[in-house]
Amino acid sequence: MELTQARREILEAAAACFMEQGFHATSIDVVARRMGATKGRVYHHYQSKVDLFFDVHRLGMALLFDAVEPARQAPGDALQVLAAMMRAHALAMFRHHAFESVVVQGVQLHRFGALTPRQRQELDELIASRDRFEQLFKQQAAAARDAGLLQAPDLSVAVKTLLGGLQWSLIWYRPEIDDSQATQERLADAMVNLLVQGLATRRQGSAAGGQGA
Amino acid sequence: MELTQARREILEAAAACFMEQGFHATSIDVVARRMGATKGRVYHHYQSKVDLFFDVHRLGMALLFDAVEPARQAPGDALQVLAAMMRAHALAMFRHHAFESVVVQGVQLHRFGALTPRQRQELDELIASRDRFEQLFKQQAAAARDAGLLQAPDLSVAVKTLLGGLQWSLIWYRPEIDDSQATQERLADAMVNLLVQGLATRRQGSAAGGQGA
């Protein structure tokens, strides 16, 4: 995604507003006011509020892919790679909290009102990119299962539950209050460890306890 | 919660609308239209849209407590009881999908605009009841940990991640499409099993594989 500085600044303001108040409750006026501007500026760069929302969502997805795709080359077995991807996902959500909150909001919003054909297509592309993101984890989980490292009768349910556990942190954890990097990594590790190892005590430890890189 | 039939009907319609479109995008007109009525009927029973939302949320929480509290008396050790509570939670979300979607929406909504003192207090009570619900799981998890059945460095993070994994199903699973009871139970079991046992293969199986009741 290439973005001018002007657009980037608008996206940051919009992401923060959408996160705090939600898409429908956010007016273009408050987005502009957050930048110390008026809505003329916003409408010069974006045709409509929906287009603005879509661009925030698009950047949010790009940031996720940028964080998770490198983790696929993490060292270790297939399960350790999956854990590294989950860890990268969690850290990216902390780092880009507002944008990723908007992504989750996009998942939940079924109706945006009437969309132009172009907007409809952009929405379809966003949905497709979310599917692709989930596929990243599903493929890695499949590899881990083929290697006998992973138990899951239904891989699709497992991955969705897993990502849900991570993504829920967008709601209860607010990185702006306590944003030490070490704290964030400890939190990410705690979530990943729970999801990989499970709640139940392991009497005889199997491998795959550590996260890669 | 005592509810007249009239109020109950309004709540059902409102829950469906809030789920599909979100609080802000839902107009009282469409809630009324869903009942084949006009908004005069809604405003006769509810002073404002916020009050209506709060009542949907309140009923959603009541339904959750009604489902999970009995599960605390499930047979088995402390971890099996926790699993039974999770299973009950999942099934309650499937059963009352619209209401629980609204509850999750309530967690995310930070700002409702200006609230009267009474509304402010009702919101505080709703937040408190959500905390109480989480405490139910946290206490049970603590009991399981004291019994040596559960590993989790941070119980609070573990419970939040756990509930997040379950609650995410509100977004991707739509019970109205395929609502066979057996399917729902299989899905609930799959999620609970993943969260309790973890992704990683267990070479030597410890106990706590079955869900109670």
Added chain:
DNA sequence: GTCTATATGGTGATAGAC
């Protein structure tokens, strides 16, 4: 490029007939 109007439509809430 950014601003200040302003047109336009929709929504929460109320008043009062029936």
Added chain:
DNA sequence: GTCTATCACCATATAGAC
């Protein structure tokens, strides 16, 4: 108790000055 009619307000989006 439920309806219709209406008010007041707010938000999206546009037009045009600077």
